[in-house]
Amino acid sequence: MQVQSYFSQLDSLDGELATLNLGPTHPATHGIFQNVLKMNGEKIVSAEPTIGYIHRAFEKLAEHRPFNQITPITDRLNYCSSPINNIGWHMTVEKLAKIEIPKRAQYMRVIMMELARLADHLICNSVIGVDTGALTGFTYMFQERERIYDMYEEVCGTRLTTNVGRIGGMERDFSPAFHKKLQDFLKTFPAKFEEFNSLLERNRIFMDRTIGAGPIDAERAMAYGFTGPNLRACGVDYDVRVMQPYSSYEDFDFIIPVGTQGDTYDRFMVRQEEIRQSLRIINQAYENLPEGAYHADVPDYYLPPKDDVYTKMEALIYHFKIVMGEVPIPKGEVYHAVEGGNGELGFYLISDGGRQPYRLHFRRPCFIYYQAYPEMIKGSMLSDAILTMSSMNVIAGELDA
Amino acid sequence: MTNELVRARIDQQLPGLLTAHETAYDDMLTVETTRERILELLDFLRTDDELQFHFLTTLCGIHYPENTGRELAVMYQLHNWQKNIRIRVKIFIPVSDPHVPSATALWPAANWMERETYDFYGILFDGHPNLTRILNVEDLDVFPLRKEYKLEDGTRTDKDDRFFGRDGNTGRSFD
Numbered sequence: 358m359q360v361q362s363y364f365s366q367l368d369s370l371d372g373e374l375a376t377l378n379l380g381p382t383h384p385a386t387h388g389i390f391q392n393v394l395k396m397n398g399e400k401i402v403s404a405e406p407t408i409g410y411i412h413r414a415f416e417k418l419a420e421h422r423p424f425n426q427i428t429p430i431t432d433r434l435n436y437c438s439s440p441i442n443n444i445g446w447h448m449t450v451e452k453l454a455k456i457e458i459p460k461r462a463q464y465m466r467v468i469m470m471e472l473a474r475l476a477d478h479l480i481c482n483s484v485i486g487v488d489t490g491a492l493t494g495f496t497y498m499f500q501e502r503e504r505i506y507d508m509y510e511e512v513c514g515t516r517l518t519t520n521v522g523r524i525g526g527m528e529r530d531f532s533p534a535f536h537k538k539l540q541d542f543l544k545t546f547p548a549k550f551e552e553f554n555s556l557l558e559r560n561r562i563f564m565d566r567t568i569g570a571g572p573i574d575a576e577r578a579m580a581y582g583f584t585g586p587n588l589r590a591c592g593v594d595y596d597v598r599v600m601q602p603y604s605s606y607e608d609f610d611f612i613i614p615v616g617t618q619g620d621t622y623d624r625f626m627v628r629q630e631e632i633r634q635s636l637r638i639i640n641q642a643y644e645n646l647p648e649g650a651y652h653a654d655v656p657d658y659y660l661p662p663k664d665d666v667y668t669k670m671e672a673l674i675y676h677f678k679i680v681m682g683e684v685p686i687p688k689g690e691v692y693h694a695v696e697g698g699n700g701e702l703g704f705y706l707i708s709d710g711g712r713q714p715y716r717l718h719f720r721r722p723c724f725i726y727y728q729a730y731p732e733m734i735k736g737s738m739l740s741d742a743i744l745t746m747s748s749m750n751v752i753a754g755e756l757d758a
Numbered sequence: 759m760t761n762e763l764v765r766a767r768i769d770q771q772l773p774g775l776l777t778a779h780e781t782a783y784d785d786m787l788t789v790e791t792t793r794e795r796i797l798e799l800l801d802f803l804r805t806d807d808e809l810q811f812h813f814l815t816t817l818c819g820i821h822y823p824e825n826t827g828r829e830l831a832v833m834y835q836l837h838n839w840q841k842n843i844r845i846r847v848k849i850f851i852p853v854s855d856p857h858v859p860s861a862t863a864l865w866p867a868a869n870w871m872e873r874e875t876y877d878f879y880g881i882l883f884d885g886h887p888n889l890t891r892i893l894n895v896e897d898l899d900v901f902p903l904r905k906e907y908k909l910e911d912g913t914r915t916d917k918d919d920r921f922f923g924r925d926g927n928t929g930r931s932f933d
Contacts, residue, residue, distance in 0.1 A: 689783025
């Protein structure tokens with residue numbers, strides 16, 4: 358007892374609490390957000406997060422843009438998995454305009470979205486490794502992410518802010534280079550991933566660092582609005598892909614992994630298993646990729662081929678109307694949710710029949726669950742708080758919108 | 759469970775509480791009540807054994823400058839995961855008196871959502887533990903999502919509605 362009280366005195370500065378500014382720019386937080394921590398030695402007594410450092414007023418911007426020009430805004434929400442945001446937005450407009458998407462386009466979208474989820478989880482998990490001191494796995498997994506970005510490039514021409522697909526389907530069919538890259542990826546990635554997995558999953562140092570770090574129980578997580586892998590790590594199997602299947606997710610056989618403790622290790626493990634499940638979905642979608650059109654026949658919303666614009670009257674008219682935002686759109690309110698990299702990414706769209714949304718609200722999973730962070734790190738060590746943050750996968754773009 | 763059953767259950771347990779209801783374009787039940795009784799309704803939806811709308815999916819503000827006396831709206835969206843049904847709850851308040859009771863006691867998740875709504879629309883959530891701006895800078899003196907704040911130069915003429923066969927009633931121009 359004597360010894361313990363001696364050390365607890367040493368932990369605080371003259372018996373007082375120290376204030377520590379973690380952020381706004383700090384190499385350990387992987388993004389621009391600030392936490393003002395009250396520290397008792399290395400223990401966190403309280404935390405006060407400040408956010409909004411990269412707020413870009415997306416909801417205001419969206420009220421002043423035609424529907425097709427909102428897609429690039431969604432890129433910049435969770436920029437680790439832009440295709441999910443893009444396609445989620447397209448599906449919201451398609452729900453409003455009641456557009457049926459051909460099966461092939463739906464499967465192509467599933468492949469893109471699952472590649473995005475895979476890339477998102479891959480970065481999150483390898484960064485958890487980095488924050489526990491294991492840099493090597495990250496360098497290998499980053500190469501794998503590059504291969505996914507190469508595939509994005511084949512489908513939409515860009516790598517990070519993808520703007521993939523269009524309202525009504527995909528912008529182009531999979532190219533021969535894409536097929537080759539995807540087949541190659543599906544063949545070689547699993548072995549590399551399992552190698553990465555073997556570095557961390559049963560690694561004693563890694564387990565000691567992550568087990569019990571930043572836990573939250575299921576009830577509390579639901580009250581805080583958790584969704585996605587962070588919720589599933591607490592043992593709740595809520596997944597939008599299963600609850601409200603979109604884009605033909607009901608066609609695929611996959612499981613929803615859950616954890617039990619809701620701590621950093623469980624969040625890591627849930628994401629690891631989701632990567633395997635994403636691979637399963639991609640394999641199924643690719644093997645059963647239907648023949649047919651890669652976009653719906655909706656000239657009001659889907660841009661005609663450029664050759665036709667130069668030579669055909671109708672194509673020119675439709676092109677002009679779409680570019681000028683003069684497409685007819687029904688009035689009404691629509692909510693559409695997709696399972697983003699971090700949980701339920703929802704689009705609440707109010708249309709008054711105008712060129713642009715009357716109101717567009719993004720339900721950003723990061724923004725909602727990050728408010729539980731002070732509670733999750735209270736009483737833990739500073740090093741655990743860093744790990745907790747990286748395992749929650751808080752993406753500043755999605756947080757601040 | 760269907761939208762009709764949900765509405766009937768609310769009407770049966772809390773008669774006269776709903777001031778309006780409809781099935782929205784996306785088939786989600788949308789009900790309206792007053793700010794005086796919003797917490798009563800939300801708490802009932804959350805705790806009722808049959809309804810169990812335990813999850814607050816999202817919450818946001820909407821501005822209708824033309825609706826005199828009902829300029830601002832707050833939309834709550836709840837989700838029952840067991841029966842997989844969603845509901846939208848709306849209240850309308852005058853912009854001159856933008857007070858709404860806070861739902862933070864029901865869901866801690868409402869904390870930042872209400873701060874964001876305050877930040878964007880200036881809706882004052884009474885009883886909120888820390889109602890300050892969250893995304894914008896503290897000394898901003900406007901509520902930027904209100905419709906009177908234009909994004910673009912108002913003198914632009916290339917987006918004149920008359921050139922596009924719009925009469926001003928079938929949708930707004932880019933302003």
